[in-house]
Amino acid sequence: MALTVSLTACGSGDGGGKDDAATSSAAPGEDKSKDDDGGTTVPDTSQTLATINGDEGIQLVVHTAVRDEAGFLTVTGTLKNTTSQRVTVPISWNGDENQVRRTGRSLAGMTLVDKQEKKRYFVLRDTEGHPLTTTGISTFKAEESFTVFAQFPAPPDSTSQVDLLMPTMPAATIEIS
Structure with missing residues (x-):
């Protein structure tokens, strides 16, 4: 399992570097959704599974929740500052x-809840303890957005919906494809 997670982390299309910032799908101050070169790191924004409005004008639009054959579930979306002011x-x-805190800013606090199976899923970690999620976002400029992802263990095939929970934001039910 650890080898599979490690290989998955290395195959994320980030150039294979170990730098936390390199694993981010969008560096702070950058909106990668405008630079779509056909790669797999840009989420498919043509669909919206959920829109979650949180504190201080931060909005999470969930675009996809894709289960793969290796047993992982990858959630992609866009985080937006909907205000005209800088937001932390x-x-x-x-x-x-503690292990995740050492790796710096991330979305590792995101979880999924499978109400049917009564299980909670946390963001996966690689063999060095780095979360398999977007990292490096600490502030948003006015009206800035970032493309984001988080990878989880996949719930059983019989589970078609999970609740996505992000600290300081309300829960949202999303469909798994």
């Missing part, structure tokens, strides 16, 4: 685990 990302988005 809540520290709780990093997660509570």
Whole structure:
């Protein structure tokens, strides 16, 4: 399992570097959705599974929740600052685990809840403890947006919906494809 997670992390299309910022699908201050070169790191924004409005004008638009054959579920979306002011990302988005805190800013606090199976899924980690999610976002400029992703263990095939929970934001039910 650890080898599979490690290989998945290495195959994310980020150039294979170990730098936390390199694993981010969008560096702070950059909106990668405008630079779509046909690669797989840009989420398919043609669909919206959920729109979650959080504190201080931060909005998460969930575009996809895709289960793959290797047993992983990848959630993609867009985080937006809907205000005309600079917004600081809540520290709780990093997660509570000591190992994840050491890796810097991330979305490792995001979880999925499978109400049918009564299980909670956390963002996967690589063999060095880095979360398999977007990293490096600490503030949003006015009306700035970032493309984001998070990878989880996939719920059983019989589960078609999960609740996505992001600290400081309300829960949203999303469909798995």
